[in-house]
Amino acid sequence: MFSLDQLSAFVAVAEELHFGRAAERLNMTQPPLSRQVQKLERAVGARLLERDNRKVELTEAGQAFLTEARRLLALVETAGDLARRVDQGAAGTLRLGFTATSAIRTLGPLLRRLSEELPDVDVILHERVTPGQIDGLLRGELDLGLGRPPFDSDVLDSRIVSREPLCAVVPGNHRLAALGRPLTSADFSGEQVISYSPTQARYFHELTVRFLAESHPRIEQRVQQILTVILLVAAGRGVALVPASARHLGVEGVTYCDLAGPGQAVELHAIWRRDATSPVLQRVLTMLPEHH
Amino acid sequence: MFSLDQLSAFVAVAEELHFGRAAERLNMTQPPLSRQVQKLERAVGARLLERDNRKVELTEAGQAFLTEARRLLALVETAGDLARRVDQGAAGTLRLGFTATSAIRTLGPLLRRLSEELPDVDVILHERVTPGQIDGLLRGELDLGLGRPPFDSDVLDSRIVSREPLCAVVPGNHRLAALGRPLTSADFSGEQVISYSPTQARYFHELTVRFLAESHPRIEQRVQQILTVILLVAAGRGVALVPASARHLGVEGVTYCDLAGPGQAVELHAIWRRDATSPVLQRVLTMLPEHH
DNA sequence: AAAACATGATTCCCGAAAGGTATCACTCGA
């Protein structure tokens, strides 16, 4: 089999049609260049250059081989580049889990930054509730999740990506909508409150329960998705607590009210396996917005 | 820059996921193999294999690089093959000149054989009268011609490809058509004879003149192409001499008559430059039908 | 016609690089 140096030698001679000049271009002297070309011809099994003491020209086989040689050398360049880019996380695949809520304000900008800064990274999106993301991460189906606590911090590492206040959402014609001031826990006494699944949306479930702990609302509905909650509110089935970014969902017929007291922060975490090695993941982690 | 040997080494290890077995497959021992892989990684600038004392596995960069490496090695194989095939004339381009007449019986079978036996040879066809072919051969525009004598045998080499009798073509209602016997030169006395251009179809011109030397026909029309001649005959403009294969042209309203006496042979020659080096040409020449 | 020149091939030498043997360092299972 021939070597890449022999290919470069041949290409140089084929382009210069002169051994001396080709040798100069290759920063070597003419004799070893002649030998390399001879070796290449022996390896290929065909005469590639017709040469006498006066001129050098390509044979037909040489013409055909020159094309292939150029392609090969080009591929050599790009092969290394590709591997380096993958190594540095600038190319590859990121399987990203996200909750419907995280998509409202966080996912869009993140995807935009990714496609700008790492255009060769393919992002595969999986919409899942947080437990589903954790499951996916542990099974190796996901590289990164955007979800809510809690999660096992022995195996999973995480970082807060966004933090926003909790707010109340009430029907547009509801008495709470008319108060015009931040709502307290007591305001919810006797209200029909729509809350969250303790298993599939545990985080919002606990936030809701904690905020309303001192009042005595009636909690009947327990759903998983923020959007479902708001649609139920719009349908007059009760009131609910949602993250502030839900205002941007654009559901008609509901009013959003601030909550009084120390801000109940809703945190969104980026979550990944502590032992993950994916270069793309490492690279993306450096791009995540920092909150505290 | 890395070497092809290093690529092969990497591919072997990546496939075996075991240095020892990979080394065995490459007919070498494990230590130099380890070194080659290390060198490759340094050359590429990325870790390609994650290895400890217990297992070997591909990194993401290694996965990407493996694909490129395989493609590269495949190209190495095909590049050599291609050059060899071109060298042996099994691939490449043949610029083939031919006369309209040669197309009747010779060109078709030749092209069929070429596409069967040398499917990677592209044949570019140029229909030209013989002097045009000779010109093309000398200018380097053609590799091979199918034409008639004479031509300069110092520069051009040739071989007879087909030999066929001359015959007469007469209008279907002509008195000569009714004779029912081979025609002699004398039969043409007083006939209007259509002949050929002394420059552009010199061969047929001379054949006609020679055959009719002893009679006294009237020769007025002088054309280049056999088909034109026959169409003129069909139109009643006279009689003419054509090669026997012209019967297969399927022109209506004419009758073909054998000629008496020693067969006037019409020869078709393959013609090429004596100094031609094209491997395709050399290969095609070995495939040409042999006549004498 | 002879001499000078140009060009690729050949020869010989040296140093760099590759392969082999022996051994080390480390992990895992008995």
Added chain:
DNA sequence: TCGAGTGATACCTTTCGGGAATCATGTTTT
């Protein structure tokens, strides 16, 4: 704790590639 298995390292030998000088041959110049 020890032995088996695995990749890395050290050291030696061999091979291979590059450089200087020279050759062979054909072209140009004088």
